[in-house]
Amino acid sequence: MLSWDALEEECKTCQKCSLCETRTNVVFGRGSRNAEVLFIGEGPGEQEDLSGEPFVGRAGKLLDDMLSIIDLNRSNIFIANIVKCRPPKNRDPLNAEQDACIGHLRNQVALLRPKIIVCLGRIAAQKIIGGDFKISRDHGQWYERSGVQMMALYHPAALLRDPRRRPETFVDLKTLQAKIRELCTHTYD
Numbered sequence: 680m681l682s683w684d685a686l687e688e689e690c691k692t693c694q695k696c697s698l699c700e701t702r703t704n705v706v707f708g709r710g711s712r713n714a715e716v717l718f719i720g721e722g723p724g725e726q727e728d729l730s731g732e733p734f735v736g737r738a739g740k741l742l743d744d745m746l747s748i749i750d751l752n753r754s755n756i757f758i759a760n761i762v763k764c765r766p767p768k769n770r771d772p773l774n775a776e777q778d779a780c781i782g783h784l785r786n787q788v789a790l791l792r793p794k795i796i797v798c799l800g801r802i803a804a805q806k807i808i809g810g811d812f813k814i815s816r817d818h819g820q821w822y823e824r825s826g827v828q829m830m831a832l833y834h835p836a837a838l839l840r841d842p843r844r845r846p847e848t849f850v851d852l853k854t855l856q857a858k859i860r861e862l863c864t865h866t867y868d
């Protein structure tokens with residue numbers, strides 16, 4: 680198995696799909712390499728591409744606020760994406776791009792061995808949890824895949840577009856907090 684540093688280097692030089700041609704930076708992911716909770720979004724946007732960091736800008740600020748509600752922060756979780764290079768004009772990543780990149784994420788999961796995976800938005804949930812996942816119907820529900828507990832939240836960008844979904848997300852966050860207290864050994868408060 681690759682080390683974290685070797686995996687990061689592999690990602691930074693990756694040319695497995697055409698997104699490498701338009702990226703500014705590969706967004707490898709950020710956080711604790713001992714985290715028990717892994718958050719997965721769909722892919723970098725413009726600000727993330729420019730900075731090389733996941734979830735910056737307004738959606739990133741909202742994600743930080745969501746995390747702080749349940750005593751999480753970027754130091755005690757890890758945040759990654761399905762694709763590590765920005766799709767042009769922030770379009771959804773194509774299936775071929777997701778398939779090309781998913782091996783990097785699998786390697787991150789293998790290194791991290793998280794107890795809980797939280798998908799941010801529809802694209803990540805459909806790729807990671809699978810089935811006929813519908814974010815408006817299935818957010819906040821728990822699924823088990825290969826011994827890992829998984830759930831999905833609305834993507835912070837979706838919550839910026841439609842603040843009426845925020846109360847449901849608050850409930851989902853409290854559900855996540857309860858699961859963390861049940862399964863995780865790190866101290867989060």
Ligand code: SF4
Nearest residue numbers: 693695696699764780
């Ligand atoms: S999106 Fe993933 S597979 Fe495509 S070039 Fe970037 S790192 Fe490689």
